[in-house]
Amino acid sequence: MLLKRFEDATPYEAPNHWGVHGLRLQGFEENGPRNQWVGFSQFLPGGGAGPDSTPIEKVYVVIEGEMTVEWDGRTETLGPMDSLTIPPGQTRRIENRSNHVCKMLVVMPYPPEN
Structure with a gap:
């Protein structure tokens, strides 16, 4: 079991993202x-x-x-507690089009080992 406090979360940068601050809450650590x-x-x-x-x-x-998501010619805006599953290979674009910070959880499997 691993208890991790928010103040111990580590920053990370995701490729092809802008205007975002990412923190890793869980993952990539022993017992995680x-x-x-x-x-x-x-x-x-x-x-x-x-x-x-x-x-x-x-x-x-x-x-x-809120977060606006575009894929396959569709545009949807997600609000608090809305969720979206993005399948492998799905091209998507996201943008915070509001004047407020959007806080979002992202859950992903680990990348495949080569």
């Missing part, structure tokens, strides 16, 4: 989760990511604020 890691992203107004895709599934959960 074996199958996935959990990030906490704080997107400033105008912050976002993409368009891009990853070879692994991910889940977004908006905690506070």
Whole structure:
């Protein structure tokens, strides 16, 4: 078991993201989760990511604020406690189009070992 306090979360930078501060809440540490890691992203107004895709599934959960997601010609805005599963290979773009910070959890499996 691993108890990790918020003040002990470590920052990380995600590729092709802008206007965001990411913290790793769980994952990539001894006695941590074996199958996935959990990030906490704080997107400033105008912050976002993409368009891009990853070879692994991910889940977004908006905690506070809102996040606009674009994929396959669709546009949806997620609000507090809305969630979205993004399948492997799905191209998506996200952007905080509001004037408030968007706080979001990101849950992803570990990258495949080469």
